Amino acid sequence: MQLPVMPPVAPMLAKAVPQIPTGELSYEPKWDGFRSIVFRDGDEVEIGSRNEKPMTRYFPEVVESIKANLPERCVIDGEIVVVVGDRLEFEVLQQRIHPAASRVKLLSETTPARFIAFDLLALDDEDFTKRPFAERRAALERAMSAAREPIHLTPTTRDPAEAQDWFSQFEGAGLDGVVAKPLAGTYQPDKRVMFKIKHQRTADCVVAGYRVHKSGPDAIGSLLLGLYNDAGELASVGVIGAFPAARRKELFAELQPLVTTFDDHPWAWAGQLAEPEGRARTPRSSEYSRWNVGKDLSFVPLRPDLVVEVRYEHMEGTRFRHTAQFNRWRPDRDPRSCTYEQLEEPVRYDLADILSAPN
Incomplete structure (x- = not known):
């Protein structure tokens, strides 16, 4: 060439x-x-x-x-x-x-x-x-x-x-x-x-778990977010994770009272990725992300009592297309009120009209 x-x-x-x-x-x-x-x-x-x-x-x-x-x-x-x-x-x-x-x-x-x-x-x-x-x-x-x-x-x-x-x-x-x-x-x-x-849009989401940061076991890497669907089930919608180093440690301490087991957690299906007492364990190879080899998908479950407002760009299916960004905590919100109905739905547009548009 x-x-x-x-x-x-x-x-x-x-x-x-x-x-x-x-x-x-x-x-x-x-x-x-x-x-x-x-x-x-x-x-x-x-x-x-x-x-x-x-x-x-x-x-x-x-x-x-x-x-x-x-x-x-x-x-x-x-x-x-x-x-x-x-x-x-x-x-x-x-x-x-x-x-x-x-x-x-x-x-x-x-x-x-x-x-x-x-x-x-x-x-x-x-x-x-x-x-x-x-x-x-x-x-x-x-x-x-x-x-x-x-x-x-x-x-x-x-x-x-x-x-x-x-x-x-x-x-x-x-x-x-x-x-x-x-x-x-x-x-x-x-x-x-x-x-x-x-x-850029905002949504109030339920915090349903966390993953620890690579810097150590006492720092938060990311928070797992959920929204309630029409069936009343808490669906996983994405994560937030861009926190300053000091804040990661503070968050870890603040969240410990909410740590629970998978027995009564809405994502009980994920229990196989953690020890019974809720501690993250070393996953098998099948428990890694297929897009990021070596990325651990296990997490520590939290009682779904905490609500956070996040910024997001748009949805892809039922999840955020990109990692959401922390906006503020919402202690005034009932977690059960955090549903998909709050999300803005873009108007449908025919892609063929864009691809064939004259210049």
Whole structure:
């Protein structure tokens, strides 16, 4: 492979801002997938990732689509996504990362991925990284004029009002927010020179357990959160865990009076991951997260008496899409009042309308 921009390349990043900025900017949807930089030199294709490690082997169908739809020699920044029905499904996309070649082949057929292009780093023998985004975008549109599904060009607008509409509407199709790019900006790997606007919401959740921190057995690593569903059962919805070191130890001491056994705990099914008296034990290999090898899924159960208000971006199914953030304690709330009904439901939006949007 001989290209003017060679792998690995760290993708250009965005810094979070509370509202859609204005000025000489280009706006586009924030896709909820795997950030990927595609390098193509004829029949040679490499798909780079956010951590600069290649993901080529996990997406053979994307490699073939790249060969059929992208220019012979190019480097293009974008996002790999999986569409289920009329929305993006990140959890299904995560399942595509599998060590077994046979499983990779099966998943490439049953849950095929797509590539959404949104920036051009190189074309033929030209390095575009020093050119302003306005030029890069125009060249990308020309380069992808003949591209067909499952290769897509992200829609863009220079109208902040339209970007605001996208921010409100596109979440219903599983998108993550809006990105704003300076029209005059060059491509700067691993630099936060773009802007991202993501959804932020709050929810009152029940604290149902904790995991200890890696720093020691007397510090809280994360708190396990639950919400009551229509059947009156406490469902697991996610965790919070970003606490200062001193606060982790304080929390550990404060929570000890709530430590209980799994006998009367709403998540009694998890009792096999702990000793009868509630102490976390060393788990078997099957009790680790399949996404984070070595991550212990056992926890210490707590009486579901404590309520915490958390910040979250959006839901994926019945759980928070990302780790929630601590907001404040809610001693005034009855834990039984912490239900799914409090959550804001985004308006459904047809993903096909976004993928086929004219530029």
